[in-house]
Amino acid sequence: MTKKKVVLTFPxxxxxxxxxxxxxxxxxxxxxxxxxxxxxxxxxxxxxxxEGPDKAIEDGIAYLKDQGVDVTEAARDIELDxxxxxSCGFCTAVCRPRALQLDDETxxxxxxxxxxxxxxxxxxxxxxxxxxxxx
Amino acid sequence: MSKTxxxxxxxxxEGRAVVVTAEEIIDVAREKGAKEAAKMVDVVTTATFxxxxxxxxxxxxxxSDPPIKMxxxxxxxxxxxxxxxxxxxxxxxxxxxxxxxxxxGGGHVIEDLIAGKQVKLKAIGFPTDCYPLDEIETCITLNxxxxxxxxxxxxxxxxxxxxxxxxxxxxxxxMGTLLPKLANATYCSAGQLSPLLKDPYLxxxxxxxxxxxxxxxxxxxxxGTQFNTEKERTENGVPTTAAxxxxxxxxxxxxxxxxxxxxxxxxxxxxxxxxxxxxIPVLDEDMIExxxxxxxxxxxxxxxxxxxxxxxxxxxxxNYKELKSGKIKIGGKIASTAPLSSxxxxxxxxxxxxxxxxxxxxxxSAPVASLPKHKKPTTLEVRSKVGGSCD
Ligand code: SF4
Ligand code: SF4
Numbered sequence: 001m002t003k004k005k006v007v008l009t010f011p012x013x014x015x016x017x018x019x020x021x022x023x024x025x026x027x028x029x030x031x032x033x034x035x036x037x038x039x040x041x042x043x044x045x046x047x048x049x050x051e052g053p054d055k056a057i058e059d060g061i062a063y064l065k066d067q068g069v070d071v072t073e074a075a076r077d078i079e080l081d082x083x084x085x086x087s088c089g090f091c092t093a094v095c096r097p098r099a100l101q102l103d104d105e106t107x108x109x110x111x112x113x114x115x116x117x118x119x120x121x122x123x124x125x126x127x128x129x130x131x132x133x134x135x
Numbered sequence: 136m137s138k139t140x141x142x143x144x145x146x147x148x149e150g151r152a153v154v155v156t157a158e159e160i161i162d163v164a165r166e167k168g169a170k171e172a173a174k175m176v177d178v179v180t181t182a183t184f185x186x187x188x189x190x191x192x193x194x195x196x197x198x199s200d201p202p203i204k205m206x207x208x209x210x211x212x213x214x215x216x217x218x219x220x221x222x223x224x225x226x227x228x229x230x231x232x233x234x235x236x237x238x239x240g241g242g243h244v245i246e247d248l249i250a251g252k253q254v255k256l257k258a259i260g261f262p263t264d265c266y267p268l269d270e271i272e273t274c275i276t277l278n279x280x281x282x283x284x285x286x287x288x289x290x291x292x293x294x295x296x297x298x299x300x301x302x303x304x305x306x307x308x309x310m311g312t313l314l315p316k317l318a319n320a321t322y323c324s325a326g327q328l329s330p331l332l333k334d335p336y337l338x339x340x341x342x343x344x345x346x347x348x349x350x351x352x353x354x355x356x357x358x359g360t361q362f363n364t365e366k367e368r369t370e371n372g373v374p375t376t377a378a379x380x381x382x383x384x385x386x387x388x389x390x391x392x393x394x395x396x397x398x399x400x401x402x403x404x405x406x407x408x409x410x411x412x413x414x415i416p417v418l419d420e421d422m423i424e425x426x427x428x429x430x431x432x433x434x435x436x437x438x439x440x441x442x443x444x445x446x447x448x449x450x451x452x453x454n455y456k457e458l459k460s461g462k463i464k465i466g467g468k469i470a471s472t473a474p475l476s477s478x479x480x481x482x483x484x485x486x487x488x489x490x491x492x493x494x495x496x497x498x499x500s501a502p503v504a505s506l507p508k509h510k511k512p513t514t515l516e517v518r519s520k521v522g523g524s525c526d
Contacts, residue, residue: 086184086396086408086477093311093321093473101461107478125312127186127398127406129238 164427182484185476189289204266240405242397293331302441307402326455341502347412353385430455
């Protein structure tokens with residue numbers, strides 16, 4: 001049995017299949033939804049841990065891709081060098097779960113790690129290159 | 136009651152000047168009223184810290200022995216323009232490096248120089264009898280070069296735009312990453328702290344105005360390129376889109392990387408965060424009206440960057456208080472908002488400048504000439520085909 005953590009990005013159009021149900025039913029995988037950020041008519045994201053034999057995980061991922069879901073390996077951690085941060089806000093533009101937020105009062109950047117779904121979008125959005133992703 | 140620049144400077148010299156930031160003046164005016172505030176406060180400090188692409192540095196390297204007339208110049212593999220005198224070059228902030236693409240460019244060289252790092256200089260010459268050398272390669276630091284000064288042709292924009300994207304795909308712009316279907320919107324102004332929003336008719340800011348630039352004392356050199364006084368204004372006189380702007384210059388050797396920082400904007404290009412602070416003298420009661428405008432009273436128009444044309448569709452108008460709340464409504468949809476310009480660092484600059492003036496280290500300078508009262512940019516009409524002639 002292997003465990004694999006992946007980030008799923010759903011297109012804004014609704015997916016026809018109840019995919020988590022299918023993963024359990026058809027591929028016999030044990031699922032653990034770590035984070036989910038899904039709203040109607042918006043690109044959705046989910047961080048999922050898949051547990052099962054290698055082959056089943058592989059097939060399950062292939063099925064997801066078939067359904068138009070983008071599957072990437074989840075980062076283990078996001079690191080932000082806060083001393084170098086200028087609080088410009090570029091990263092907050094792409095962080096849908098609002099893990100990166102500017103403080104209402106000071107307007108300085110806060111990184112609320114509990115909200116982070118490890119999608120990694122902020123890494124490239126930071127013009128100073130001070131956000132790093134660890135796999 | 137009115138004051139002159141000279142009277143205010145006399146107070147600064149005597150350590151009696153009352154200086155507040157553009158944020159603090161809002162409360163002062165609210166509590167005391169415009170008349171009293173104008174009497175009480177002498178100077179209001181404004182500031183901004185955002186990516187300003189139209190930035191760059193003039194460098195005079197000093198002469199080598201034997202001398203060289205530089206025809207082409209690279210600094211850390213970033214080309215600089217040297218079609219001027221023998222050892223002068225202009226390094227544009229947005230210039231990309233020849234080996235590292237969008238990860239490193241002119242802005243990064245400028246930041247590295249200010250940080251005191253060694254920078255590789257490579258030059259190809261055009262050998263003449265007086266300049267025999269045909270090539271040079273050496274390492275320089277900011278200390279070594281004869282002169283280096285920032286000359287930015289368009290900075291400190293008076294207001295800007297809100298950018299959003301109605302298209303079906305994520306787009307990468309100088310306004311950052313814009314998610315599809317109006318999911319987010321970005322803006323780039325310090326709002327109530329921003330210099331030209333607080334003196335919207337440029338009564339006190341003109342050519343020769345002494346400013347805070349990148350941590351040093353700098354100057355307004357000229358009107359900025361694409362300077363525009365003819366944009367629509369709200370009733371309080373504030374333009375709702377990018378209007379006036381300034382050309383700025385200052386000595387790189389006195390600047391710090393806290394207030395000058397290179398930026399790599401993903402899939403777009405390189406830019407430079409520039410910290411600018413401008414002191415505004417409270418000459419009379421009328422000035423308080425503008426100086427005390429708060430985020431809520433400063434509006435800006437929303438444009439659809441999903442349409443890549445010169446005229447983008449206008450999708451409405453919001454104020455900076457709404458933008459700062461993190462969410463705005465665009466055509467019935469909720470878009471999350473994000474700034475690109477750092478309010479926190481702008482506030483810090485306004486405080487630093489206030490400190491300089493209070494200590495008597497910085498006096499105000501009246502403009503030697505006003506910026507244009509009426510000016511509007513022209514556009515480029517494409518009349519001939521690629522490869523065609525102008526006859
Ligand atoms: S990886 Fe970055 S953008 Fe994605 S949720 Fe975490 S902090 Fe936000
Ligand atoms: S984009 Fe980078 S520098 Fe700007 S606020 Fe985010 S982490 Fe800080």
